Amino acid sequence: MSLEVLTRPSPARISPSPAGQLQPTHAHKPRRHVLDLDDFTVQEVEAVLQTTAAMKDVLQRPIKKVPTLRGKTLVTLFYESSTRTRVAFELAAKALGADTVSVAAASSSVTKGESLIDTIRTLQALGADFVVMRHHQAGAPYVVADEVSASVINAGDGWHAHPTQALLDLFTIRERLGRIDGLRVAIIGDILHSRVARSNLWGLGLMGANVVLCGPPTLLPAPDFCDGLPWSFLRTYRVDEAIEGADVIMLLRMQLERQSGGLFPSLREYVRTYALTEERLARAKPGAVIMHPGPMNEGVEIDPRVARGNQSVIETQVTNGVAVRMALLYLLSGLPA
Amino acid sequence: MPDPDQKQLLGADDIRRAVARLAHEVVERNSGVESLVLVGLRTRGIPLARRLQQRIDEFEHERVPLGELDVTLYRDDVYQRAPRILSPTSIPVDIGEKTVVLVDDVLYTGRTIRAALDALIDLGRPRAIQLVCLVDRGHRELPIRPDYVGKNVPTSRHEKVAVRLEEIDGVDEVVLIQPVQVPA
Numbered sequence: 001m002s003l004e005v006l007t008r009p010s011p012a013r014i015s016p017s018p019a020g021q022l023q024p025t026h027a028h029k030p031r032r033h034v035l036d037l038d039d040f041t042v043q044e045v046e047a048v049l050q051t052t053a054a055m056k057d058v059l060q061r062p063i064k065k066v067p068t069l070r071g072k073t074l075v076t077l078f079y080e081s082s083t084r085t086r087v088a089f090e091l092a093a094k095a096l097g098a099d100t101v102s103v104a105a106a107s108s109s110v111t112k113g114e115s116l117i118d119t120i121r122t123l124q125a126l127g128a129d130f131v132v133m134r135h136h137q138a139g140a141p142y143v144v145a146d147e148v149s150a151s152v153i154n155a156g157d158g159w160h161a162h163p164t165q166a167l168l169d170l171f172t173i174r175e176r177l178g179r180i181d182g183l184r185v186a187i188i189g190d191i192l193h194s195r196v197a198r199s200n201l202w203g204l205g206l207m208g209a210n211v212v213l214c215g216p217p218t219l220l221p222a223p224d225f226c227d228g229l230p231w232s233f234l235r236t237y238r239v240d241e242a243i244e245g246a247d248v249i250m251l252l253r254m255q256l257e258r259q260s261g262g263l264f265p266s267l268r269e270y271v272r273t274y275a276l277t278e279e280r281l282a283r284a285k286p287g288a289v290i291m292h293p294g295p296m297n298e299g300v301e302i303d304p305r306v307a308r309g310n311q312s313v314i315e316t317q318v319t320n321g322v323a324v325r326m327a328l329l330y331l332l333s334g335l336p337a
Numbered sequence: 338m339p340d341p342d343q344k345q346l347l348g349a350d351d352i353r354r355a356v357a358r359l360a361h362e363v364v365e366r367n368s369g370v371e372s373l374v375l376v377g378l379r380t381r382g383i384p385l386a387r388r389l390q391q392r393i394d395e396f397e398h399e400r401v402p403l404g405e406l407d408v409t410l411y412r413d414d415v416y417q418r419a420p421r422i423l424s425p426t427s428i429p430v431d432i433g434e435k436t437v438v439l440v441d442d443v444l445y446t447g448r449t450i451r452a453a454l455d456a457l458i459d460l461g462r463p464r465a466i467q468l469v470c471l472v473d474r475g476h477r478e479l480p481i482r483p484d485y486v487g488k489n490v491p492t493s494r495h496e497k498v499a500v501r502l503e504e505i506d507g508v509d510e511v512v513l514i515q516p517v518q519v520p521a
Binding site: 030047050051053054055057058061062063065066067068069096327330331332333334 | 407409410411412415416417418419420422423424425426427455456459460461
């Protein structure tokens with residue numbers, strides 16, 4: 001079986017702008033929110049990646065703090081659990097001198113029945129300049145963004161999007177491999193339920209990577225999933241085919257909490273058919289990097305030896321998560337030219 | 338044809354001589370180059386610092402360490418302008434107990450230098466910080482003064498001083514740009 005091509009046969013690829021031509025797109029239209037990568041331009045992604053490198057530099061200094069966002073307040077509002085995303089945002093805000101407040105829906109007035117909009121209005125009245133939110137319902141941050149003057153950053157909405165994860169993945173790939181354009185990136189696992197995969201499709205497609213989606217038929221999106229996108233993606237059920245010649249292997253968490261519907265026969269069968277092991281990894285390009293957005297189910301989608309091997313950048317992804325969020329907060333903070 | 342609204346203040350030869358003099362002044366004031374670090378401020382301070390390093394090397398036969406500093410994150414007007422893409426800050430040596438010579442192209446309000454001082458002090462505790470500027474155009478808003486000046490230029494606040502350097506702009510010159518007259 002050959003790889004199945006999703007969407008149009010001749011994708012209209014947007015070519016990256018030549019180096020040195022970077023203009024923050026804010027010069028034309030100020031960006032206030034980061035909801036998904038579907039409205040990002042190549043130039044904007046470039047601006048984020050370049051700024052992230054400078055922010056990473058700040059984090060490696062003896063004093064890991066700059067005064068840029070002094071007096072600003074960032075609120076994290078999480079309706080779903082999170083460790084790395086929420087902590088990364090808080091560390092990023094603190095490193096830029098902003099104050100942070102963390103609201104977990106489970107311990108807030110949400111449990112008294114306060115609506116999302118009322119919660120947001122309250123946070124705004126309390127002086128939030130940035131609202132970082134995670135919600136179990138796709139589109140929730142969009143509803144919020146229309147209602148407030150604060151900048152809204154989507155930290156994951158349902159199955160829909162997780163743009164800051166995709167940006168940190170792009171940064172990590174380029175940091176390790178020097179480029180994104182033309183790389184073959186295999187995304188393996190539960191694509192259907194994955195907001196990380198969806199945002200990465202936008203980001204990787206925009207930056208010129210060739211993406212292969214791989215997973216059990218029931219966990220892959222329908223073949224018309226990518227209709228209307230300007231890029232094409234490959235789609236396969238066979239993990240060896242996906243890994244063959246890959247520069248990047250991105251594993252997704254098997255979302256055990258979303259598997260009550262019998263979408264695959266058994267966990268053991270999934271491990272046998274799809275888990276990334278050292279033998280399977282041998283088919284990838286030498287030096288291919290292994291990524292995982294976390295949290296990992298070690299021994300399910302990934303063999304622990306591979307997760308801790310020298311091709312794994314999983315911990316680097318977490319570290320880069322702080323720098324990329326610093327870059328976004330900084331880029332969202334200025335006025336349009 | 339030269340733009341009628343622009344007046345050349347320094348040509349390529351003038352800049353070359355000014356940089357040579359500044360290099361000698363820095364070495365003379367510090368009685369040598371020991372424990373000196375040159376730090377160029379982005380954007381045009383960086384090639385200027387590199388030229389000073391080269392000059393000093395020519396007569397002292399010593400390569401003074403050279404760093405680059407982007408002060409954007411320390412500016413006091415972050416919210417009043419469009420965000421700029423950051424460039425990396427790289428200072429190859431520990432600046433603790435060193436004499437840091439900051440290099441910038443134009444000294445104007447002094448706010449960039451204020452930001453640079455804060456940025457440097459976050460990186461370490463230099464023994465001293467000195468300031469080189471190619472052009473001092475006056476109108477300071479902070480109590481900051483240069484230690485070495487290429488040329489003092491009296492200007493009005495409405496005018497603009499543009500330093501153009503071979504490495505970035507393809508030409509070496511300093512021009513004074515008159516504001517565009519808006520017809521009444």
